[in-house]
Amino acid sequence: MIETIAASRCPRCGAVVAPPERFCPRHPVEMAPIALPGAGEIVSFTTLHSPPAGFRSPLHIALVELEGGARFVCHGAETRGLRIGSRVAIEAVDDVYYFSHLGAMDRARLFWRRAGRAGDRAQAIVRSLTKRVWKGTQRGSS
Amino acid sequence: MLDVWVLGADMTRIGRRDDSLQDLMAEAAHGALRAAGLEAPDALVVAAMNPEEFVGDGNFASNVGAYLGLAGTPAIRVETATSSGAAAFYAGFAQVAAGLRRTVLVVGGEKMTHLDTPRVSELIGRSIDPYERSYGATMPALAALVTRVLMARHGVGPREIAQVAVKNHANALDNPYAHFQRAVTVEEVLESRMVADPLRLLHCCPISDGAAAVVLTAERAAVRVAGIGQGSDTLALRHRDDLTGFAATRAAARAAFAMAGFGPERVEVAEVHDAFAPFELISLEDLGLVPPGKAGHATLDGETARDGRLPVNPSGGLKARGHPLAATGLAQIAECVWQLTGRAGRRQVDARVALAHSIGGLATNNWVTILEVERSQALP
Ligand SMILES: [Zn+2]
Numbered sequence: 001m002i003e004t005i006a007a008s009r010c011p012r013c014g015a016v017v018a019p020p021e022r023f024c025p026r027h028p029v030e031m032a033p034i035a036l037p038g039a040g041e042i043v044s045f046t047t048l049h050s051p052p053a054g055f056r057s058p059l060h061i062a063l064v065e066l067e068g069g070a071r072f073v074c075h076g077a078e079t080r081g082l083r084i085g086s087r088v089a090i091e092a093v094d095d096v097y098y099f100s101h102l103g104a105m106d107r108a109r110l111f112w113r114r115a116g117r118a119g120d121r122a123q124a125i126v127r128s129l130t131k132r133v134w135k136g137t138q139r140g141s142s
Numbered sequence: 143m144l145d146v147w148v149l150g151a152d153m154t155r156i157g158r159r160d161d162s163l164q165d166l167m168a169e170a171a172h173g174a175l176r177a178a179g180l181e182a183p184d185a186l187v188v189a190a191m192n193p194e195e196f197v198g199d200g201n202f203a204s205n206v207g208a209y210l211g212l213a214g215t216p217a218i219r220v221e222t223a224t225s226s227g228a229a230a231f232y233a234g235f236a237q238v239a240a241g242l243r244r245t246v247l248v249v250g251g252e253k254m255t256h257l258d259t260p261r262v263s264e265l266i267g268r269s270i271d272p273y274e275r276s277y278g279a280t281m282p283a284l285a286a287l288v289t290r291v292l293m294a295r296h297g298v299g300p301r302e303i304a305q306v307a308v309k310n311h312a313n314a315l316d317n318p319y320a321h322f323q324r325a326v327t328v329e330e331v332l333e334s335r336m337v338a339d340p341l342r343l344l345h346c347c348p349i350s351d352g353a354a355a356v357v358l359t360a361e362r363a364a365v366r367v368a369g370i371g372q373g374s375d376t377l378a379l380r381h382r383d384d385l386t387g388f389a390a391t392r393a394a395a396r397a398a399f400a401m402a403g404f405g406p407e408r409v410e411v412a413e414v415h416d417a418f419a420p421f422e423l424i425s426l427e428d429l430g431l432v433p434p435g436k437a438g439h440a441t442l443d444g445e446t447a448r449d450g451r452l453p454v455n456p457s458g459g460l461k462a463r464g465h466p467l468a469a470t471g472l473a474q475i476a477e478c479v480w481q482l483t484g485r486a487g488r489r490q491v492d493a494r495v496a497l498a499h500s501i502g503g504l505a506t507n508n509w510v511t512i513l514e515v516e517r518s519q520a521l522p
Pocket residue numbers: 010011012013014015024025026027
């Protein structure tokens with residue numbers, strides 16, 4: 001199951017933030033509520049060895065860029081094998097969000113969900129492949 | 143706008159101090175007044191990040207004013223988290239530049255070492271976005287997220303980052319005001335305890351007590367305030383798109399250089415906010431003091447060492463001089479004044495233009511102050 005993450009969008013600049021904020025951080029206007037799929041890419045992550053009171057050590061914290069644009073802060077069970085750009089799923093356990101590596105089944109489910117109606121699937125496959133190739137190029141050149 | 147000059151500057155020895163916060167403030171403030179040859183200023187600006195919780199005192203402008211023996215002097219307090227000292231300097235500058243006051247005493251300080259480290263971290267952490275804090279984010283945690291991105295995108299490796307700490311500890315050996323008078327090696331830094339992966343203990347500034355003060359005046363003096371700029375950014379790290387630099391520093395630098403009427407190429411010494419060693423590398427590029435992507439190499443090549451092209455943190459920086467929060471922005475400026483007027487002792491460098499850079503919170507409220515010594519006043 002892919003979670004849905006509550007977020008909000010600025011009607012002025014289009015910025016999306018999660019969790020939702022009342023006002024856009026960069027414009028004094030009310031944001032509109034939206035929902036984002038709980039999946040995305042690791043932007044950065046860290047492990048705290050002396051976390052604040054109320055958290056168990058080691059504490060894994062990640063910054064994830066959700067599909068749909070917002071960046072999201074969450075916990076994780078571990079960071080072994082994790083890299084910037086790793087695809088992760090976000091799920092809530094007792095109202096606390098955790099990331100986990102996306103398995104093949106999760107990826108497939110996400111993919112078909114995003115593809116929507118059968119007629120759109122071919123287009124979605126092309127889009128997905130194009131995105132992957134483009135990203136590969138970007139990483140190779142940086 | 144009137145020209146504003148620094149008439150005097152002073153600071154306490156920074157480190158673990160038994161003195162009260164008020165006594166630390168008095169030591170720095172009375173020292174700066176003595177250096178300025180002034181008994182009392184027209185106005186007082188006080189910087190303290192969180193005296194309510196660190197020492198239990200509020201109404202702090204009046205509290206400090208009365209303690210200093212300046213109960214009749216108009217006083218305000220300024221707070222922008224860890225850059226409060228620089229913000230207070232701006233508030234004093236603005237009063238003099240506007241012609242509202244002829245002389246202003248600016249004093250900043252913090253007293254923290256009497257509390258245990260988890261409590262200090264918690265209090266400093268209150269400057270973090272509440273949602274990120276609810277996930278256990280501390281200042282080192284957010285700095286670690288930034289550092290990992292920096293290391294992935296900029297070709298900055300562990301040795302480049304470690305060298306910042308090595309350089310700044312070496313500089314502090316010649317600073318009698320510094321918290322640490324102990325050299326460290328790259329290997330020691332790389333083997334020190336992991337705090338927030340990839341940040342280790344020796345990448346992080348210590349918890350320090352101390353105070354610093356400056357007297358500003360509209361009368362011509364040795365050092366002129368050439369430019370001041372402020373920049374701000376989102377409270378939440380997750381609301382930013384780019385973590386390889388701080389927009390708040392870039393905006394502050396743009397404003398400060400625009401006021402000064404010259405660019406970063408004229409800066410000959412800089413005090414930079416290295417609360418975490420990688421922040422010095424980020425900031426050097428944000429400030430335009432080294433070209434984008436070159437801060438790591440410049441540091442390894444010794445360009446920012448005391449005998450290099452551009453000495454950075456000759457005082458030892460936050461890393462080794464120490465970081466008594468609201469004192470820091472003013473301690474940086476005091477160091478710049480001493481460097482420009484030939485009073486920096488064994489750590490003296492040759493400079494006519496100095497830059498001080500202060501970060502508030504996780505780069506939510508940053509300041510750049512540019513000081514210039516009058517040519518006739520410069521040492522031969
Ligand atoms: Zn907006």
